[in-house]
Amino acid sequence: MMGALQHAPELAANVTLKAPVVDSSLCSMCGDCANACPTHAIDVDKEGTVSVQNPYCVGCGACVVVCPDGALSMEAFDASELVIPDKDAEELARQKAKAKAEAQKYLATGKDQLNKVGDALERMGDDKKSQ
Ligand code: SF4
Ligand code: SF4
Known part of the structure; x- marks a missing residue:
């Protein structure tokens, strides 16, 4: 997807991409999401903060499924975020x-x-x- 958008950034307006967003009030900082992610797009740091690198997320939803606290949900983000300025x-x-x-x-x-x-x-x- 990133390669396609790099060649034709105008396509970003026609693409709907989703990535997980964490509700930190529900998160128990277990780290299951990071362990389940096939691309290491989601991480939980030593302070327990969950962060997602949208460019590496393939939108599989595995992190949402394994989260024991229902703290993650898939939400749409602006695909133009993936375009690296040339x-x-x-x-x-x-x-x-x-x-x-x-x-x-x-x-x-x-x-x-x-x-x-x-x-x-x-x-x-x-x-x-x-x-
Ligand atoms: S949706 Fe898939 S690729 Fe994206 S952060 Fe979750 S497990 Fe990783
Ligand atoms: S799996 Fe859910 S509860 Fe565990 S760290 Fe990830 S977001 Fe937090």
Whole structure:
């Protein structure tokens, strides 16, 4: 999923992904969720805090099933969280936009100058006719 979103970040708006969210008031800090997770996406630290790394979660729900206290529930999260910013691509896009803006400016200036030359030629033609 991460690879697909990296190539086409705009797809994030069409994707619904779910990951576990813990209700710490119910959690007994047993660690069963971390032991059951096949991707090590969920962890319980020494202080008993449960944390989930959404990019590594495959949404299997195993942690929710094994939790003895019903402290976990699967909730939707924004899939754009999985898109890692590509600094090179962003810089390239910025340079392209700048080059396009400059080209449009030169085009506008060129058109303006052509119009002035056209007006001058027209006036010369009118002057010749009136002589
Ligand atoms: S839903 Fe599956 S992959 Fe995600 S944290 Fe729970 S056990 Fe791990
Ligand atoms: S399995 Fe449930 S009770 Fe145990 S640590 Fe995980 S969230 Fe807390």
